[in-house]
Amino acid sequence: LRSAYTEHHERSFPVSSTFYITTPIYYVNARPHLGHAYTTIVADSLRRFHTLLGEDTWFLTGTDEHGDKIVKAAEAAGQTPQEFVDGISGQFQALWPKLGIKHDQFIRTTDADHKARVQAFLQKVYDNGDIYFGEHGGHYCTGCERFYTEKELENGLCPQHLTKPDFIQEKNYFFRMSKYLPWLAGHIRENPDFIRPERYRNEVLSMIESGALEDLCISRPKTRLEWGIELPFDKDYVCYVWFDALLNYISALGWPDGDKYAAYWPGEHLVAKDILKPHGVFWPTMLKSAGVPLYKHLNVHGYWLIKDTKMSKSLGNVVEPIKMAEHYGLDAFRYFLLRDMQFGSDASFSEEALITRFNADLANDLGNLFSRVLSMNAKYFESKVPPMGELAEDDKALIELAENSRRNYVQLFGNIRFSQGLDALWDLVRALNKYVDSQAPWTLFKQGDTARLGTVIRLLLECMRKVALCLWPVMPGTAAALLEQLGQPLPASERFGVAPAGNVNAEEGVWECLATGSVIASASNLFPRLEIPEEMKEDKKAKQKKPAKEKEAKAAPASAPAEMSVPGVAEYADFQKLELRVGTILEAGRVPKADKLLCFKIDLGEAEPRQILSGIAEHFEPETLVGRQVCVVANLAPRKIRGLVSAGMILTAETPDGELTLLAPVGDVAPGSKIS
Numbered sequence: 001l002r003s004a005y006t007e008h009h010e011r012s013f014p015v016s017s018t019f020y021i022t023t024p025i026y027y028v029n030a031r032p033h034l035g036h037a038y039t040t041i042v043a044d045s046l047r048r049f050h051t052l053l054g055e056d057t058w059f060l061t062g063t064d065e066h067g068d069k070i071v072k073a074a075e076a077a078g079q080t081p082q083e084f085v086d087g088i089s090g091q092f093q094a095l096w097p098k099l100g101i102k103h104d105q106f107i108r109t110t111d112a113d114h115k116a117r118v119q120a121f122l123q124k125v126y127d128n129g130d131i132y133f134g135e136h137g138g139h140y141c142t143g144c145e146r147f148y149t150e151k152e153l154e155n156g157l158c159p160q161h162l163t164k165p166d167f168i169q170e171k172n173y174f175f176r177m178s179k180y181l182p183w184l185a186g187h188i189r190e191n192p193d194f195i196r197p198e199r200y201r202n203e204v205l206s207m208i209e210s211g212a213l214e215d216l217c218i219s220r221p222k223t224r225l226e227w228g229i230e231l232p233f234d235k236d237y238v239c240y241v242w243f244d245a246l247l248n249y250i251s252a253l254g255w256p257d258g259d260k261y262a263a264y265w266p267g268e269h270l271v272a273k274d275i276l277k278p279h280g281v282f283w284p285t286m287l288k289s290a291g292v293p294l295y296k297h298l299n300v301h302g303y304w305l306i307k308d309t310k311m312s313k314s315l316g317n318v319v320e321p322i323k324m325a326e327h328y329g330l331d332a333f334r335y336f337l338l339r340d341m342q343f344g345s346d347a348s349f350s351e352e353a354l355i356t357r358f359n360a361d362l363a364n365d366l367g368n369l370f371s372r373v374l375s376m377n378a379k380y381f382e383s384k385v386p387p388m389g390e391l392a393e394d395d396k397a398l399i400e401l402a403e404n405s406r407r408n409y410v411q412l413f414g415n416i417r418f419s420q421g422l423d424a425l426w427d428l429v430r431a432l433n434k435y436v437d438s439q440a441p442w443t444l445f446k447q448g449d450t451a452r453l454g455t456v457i458r459l460l461l462e463c464m465r466k467v468a469l470c471l472w473p474v475m476p477g478t479a480a481a482l483l484e485q486l487g488q489p490l491p492a493s494e495r496f497g498v499a500p501a502g503n504v505n506a507e508e509g510v511w512e513c514l515a516t517g518s519v520i521a522s523a524s525n526l527f528p529r530l531e532i533p534e535e536m537k538e539d540k541k542a543k544q545k546k547p548a549k550e551k552e553a554k555a556a557p558a559s560a561p562a563e564m565s566v567p568g569v570a571e572y573a574d575f576q577k578l579e580l581r582v583g584t585i586l587e588a589g590r591v592p593k594a595d596k597l598l599c600f601k602i603d604l605g606e607a608e609p610r611q612i613l614s615g616i617a618e619h620f621e622p623e624t625l626v627g628r629q630v631c632v633v634a635n636l637a638p639r640k641i642r643g644l645v646s647a648g649m650i651l652t653a654e655t656p657d658g659e660l661t662l663l664a665p666v667g668d669v670a671p672g673s674k675i676s
């Protein structure tokens with residue numbers, strides 16, 4: 001049971017008193033998609049995680065509503081810019097609660113308060129002598145809302161949008177960004193995790209070192225663009241949209257004198273790599289010029305790709321997050337996003353990957369654990385929490401593993417390694433399933449060893465509470481439901497918003513949290529396995545199909561040696577007739593009026609699940625078998641038993657004293673895998 005995971009992460013995660021997290025404020029030129037949902041779900045999970053650490057948290061998101069791009073999109077929609085931005089900003093605001101996102105504040109750059117604070121900031125930088133008026137010519141990409149130098153273009157095209165930028169020559173205001181670049185390079189070198197993961201830190205350093213960065217053009221003449229914030233020192237100009245947008249992170253808090261600014265700044269930013277430059281270069285130099293403390297970390301993630309191509313509005317290959325959440329369940333969708341993307345790298349999105357992850361981690365591991373333990377507790381203790389007795393060596397090892405798993409989870413998650421953090425938590429989930437198998441509560445029950453049985457079940461329940469608590473940041477609804485099943489309900493008002501009672505760092509050594517004797521749930525079925533849709537199966541089958549010739553050769557080897565027929569001995573050809581396959585139990589139930597029979601629905605990788613009856617009812621609780629893998633004789637002639645068709649046989653091993661164990665592969669394999 002000892003954790004395979006190292007015990008290197010002994011120290012607990014450093015807790016400060018406040019935690020402020022932001023997402024990019026999204027452009028309102030099109031509807032929100034999976035990419036926006038990912039960043040915002042990560043921010044929500046981080047906010048919840050830090051709440052669980054006992055910190056006072058603030059979570060800001062919003063919409064970026066000025067600039068050429070918006071004006072063009074509004075024109076195309078036949079609306080005024082204001083009508084247009086109100087509509088799409090409303091869609092973002094309506095989406096977030098549906099994805100379990102509980103932000104504290106939603107900022108719009110068209111808010112009057114934001115505008116006033118941007119003007120105050122501009123005035124401050126202007127008064128410091130860091131803004132000058134000059135003439136400038138450059139290649140302007142409307143998609144990026146920025147000028148490119150000749151050097152930065154690729155074959156004359158914008159490297160992001162692959163479109164030809166407009167060459168614009170005009171008089172404008174400039175921010176003396178280049179003055180601060182040597183200081184910025186020094187700051188990034190001295191603070192290795194200021195921009196993280198490391199590859200993005202290196203990218204920003206090489207941008208600075210390349211010498212291609214110049215002063216930043218921060219205005220647009222009103223003759224060309226009116227939709228923006230007027231410069232406080234020249235009413236003929238509006239502010240460049242990026243200069244305006246970046247300031248949202250402090251204007252929202254009421255910079256320079258707001259209470260929230262005093263309480264929460266400096267904060268943590270979360271962005272994808274597309275906007276590394278404005279956040280890694282423009283923003284810190286702007287802050288430095290105005291004498292405002294820098295953010296704590298810039299946390300940069302990669303792209304969700306669809307078939308190796310970046311998903312984006314302009315490419316028209318977007319995934320609608322709400323459809324995924326509705327179809328697969330919100331928490332499963334959130335879990336998948338955090339588990340399948342290594343933060344910092346790109347990841348491919350596909351429904352097949354989502355289903356595979358769902359079945360492996362949620363149905364087989366987590367769902368199965370809750371289902372089997374709660375139903376055993378119902379059977380053995382009438383659903384009452386049994387007392388914890390004396391601990392055996394196995395129990396102590398499990399406790400140690402659980403403490404390590406939680407510590408690793410906290411450490412990794414807090415350092416934005418979400419996928420690894422969840423995997424560390426699953427070390428415990430998997431160990432608990434193994435502990436059930438190795439302790440065999442059904443045998444203890446048969447032997448009448450109630451004290452030991454109680455300790456085993458109680459330890460499982462206590463560990464399950466810890467798992468549920470740690471899951472709350474990523475799967476808030478599931479965590480609430482699981483805690484409720486364990487008799488630890490959250491007040492309705494706290495289900496999504498406020499963290500459950502407890503603090504993950506204060507969990508060390510807490511081993512008797514449930515109330516002995518209290519009645520808890522008798523069943524749990526939160527994650528029934530998902531079927532892989534036919535079209536995905538067909539695709540897989542086609543890949544797996546062996547050439548007909550090869551198959552025939554295997555079925556009847558031409559050169560097979562002739563064997564003598566001996567009574568009681570299966571000839572090679574007899575054995576070859578058997579088709580043995582691995583199956584996954586989808587359903588299991590008793591057969592009315594048949595004490596010994598269980599009826600199963602088993603996934604053998606075929607279009608329909610197989611119905612198989614087995615005389616093992618005296619040895620197993622059917623609910624505890626759902627999700628388990630078994631070895632099946634798949635080509636047994638179907639026969640009717642008690643009016644039900646049984647098409648196959650489940651293989652078991654019987655010990656000399658009559659105990660049955662199901663035969664199964666050591667690790668999970670694809671249903672239908674051939675046994676040979």
Ligand code: ME8
Nearest residue numbers: 024025026027035036039064245246272303304311
């Ligand atoms: O850039 N994969 O807004 P935006 C992962 N308004 N994340 C993705 C993604 C993908 N395929 N596509 C988009 C802007 N994102 C500016 C920001 S902040 C002061 C101003 C996410 O609507 C990711 O967070 O283009 C990315 O950084 C952001 O959406 C860009 O959103």
